Amino acid sequence: MPGSSSSSNKEAWWQERYQALYMPSIKYPDGSVGFVQMDVSLNPAVKDVRVLTFEDRHDCMRCLSVMRQWQQMQGAVLNMGAMQSGQIEAQIRDAYEQQLAAAGGDAAAVGVSLPSGIVVFRRGKLALRPGMDEAQFAEAVVYQAAAQLALSSMGYKFDDA
Numbered sequence: 364m365p366g367s368s369s370s371s372n373k374e375a376w377w378q379e380r381y382q383a384l385y386m387p388s389i390k391y392p393d394g395s396v397g398f399v400q401m402d403v404s405l406n407p408a409v410k411d412v413r414v415l416t417f418e419d420r421h422d423c424m425r426c427l428s429v430m431r432q433w434q435q436m437q438g439a440v441l442n443m444g445a446m447q448s449g450q451i452e453a454q455i456r457d458a459y460e461q462q463l464a465a466a467g468g469d470a471a472a473v474g475v476s477l478p479s480g481i482v483v484f485r486r487g488k489l490a491l492r493p494g495m496d497e498a499q500f501a502e503a504v505v506y507q508a509a510a511q512l513a514l515s516s517m518g519y520k521f522d523d524a
Contacts, residue, residue, distance in 0.1 A: 374449075376520045377418075377483040383445045384416040384483060385423035387430070390440040398455065399426070400478050401501060403508035412478045413508060414455055419486040420445070429495050451481060482508040485521060 377384070387399040404411035417423040420443065427441045446454055459477045466472035482504075489507050491500070515521070 381448045385420045392438040413482040
């Protein structure tokens with residue numbers, strides 16, 4: 364994935380640290396299923412769409428709990444899954460390619476583009492609370508992701524527990 368650990372030979376910090384990551388997913392009333400992904404770029408002119416993943420399953424469940432309260436999620440089924448960290452990006456890419464093939468190669472018909480990679484929220488680092496609306500949720504995600512991506516690009520390994 365562009366901008367991800369697979370673009371270089373060394374493992375990302377989260378691949379070294381975690382065996383598996385928890386991922387929220389959405390099944391819409393029309394039967395389509397997708398991972399929760401968001402543009403985490405602070406620059407409106409640059410798009411950096413990442414799939415949201417969590418170190419801690421309770422944090423992932425908290426994320427799903429917040430999302431269930433939103434009007435746009437009525438009728439959708441929100442679930443949590445886990446994927447091995449060493450294969451997560453390849454599995455996301457494969458899921459996208461399967462959707463693309465099912466749409467006859469028409470990227471517009473798929474409705475989403477291949478994400479830039481993932482963002483991994485460490486235990487307790489994403490400040491979620493009941494009643495957050497979509498804008499508040501997006502703000503918390505974008506700022507935490509920006510901090511993490513900036514630190515990891517400078518070689519920080521997040522090994523301080």
